[in-house]
Amino acid sequence: MEKWICTVCGYVYDPAIGDSTQEINPGVKFEDLPASWICPDCGAAKDLFEKA
Template sequence: MSAFENFGVRQDVTDVTRLECGICWTVYDPADGDDVAQIAPGTPFAALPEEWHCPNCDAPKSKFMAIES
């Protein structure tokens, strides 16, 4: 299975799922939050505001894909 096969699909994303930007590979880890956007640790990806974007390359949320732990 290709890493991009489920690109943009939000299946099996839990509150602790880490997601990776498909543009620059930055990882959003809910345990860490996002200091740049002042997102508190413990914030799941689904709870991020719609206007949130990758802190590294400015990609929208839709470019993030779940990564396996």
């Protein structure tokens, strides 16, 4: 699974880890995150991420 990086702050979304701050379990691909998901570090929108 591919990692994605926030172009605003550099946070890396790793599907193997998920995002416990927003109840995203490990194994969830970036593409499958809800549209309302935001960067847990800076609050940037999902569309401000690019493949790492």
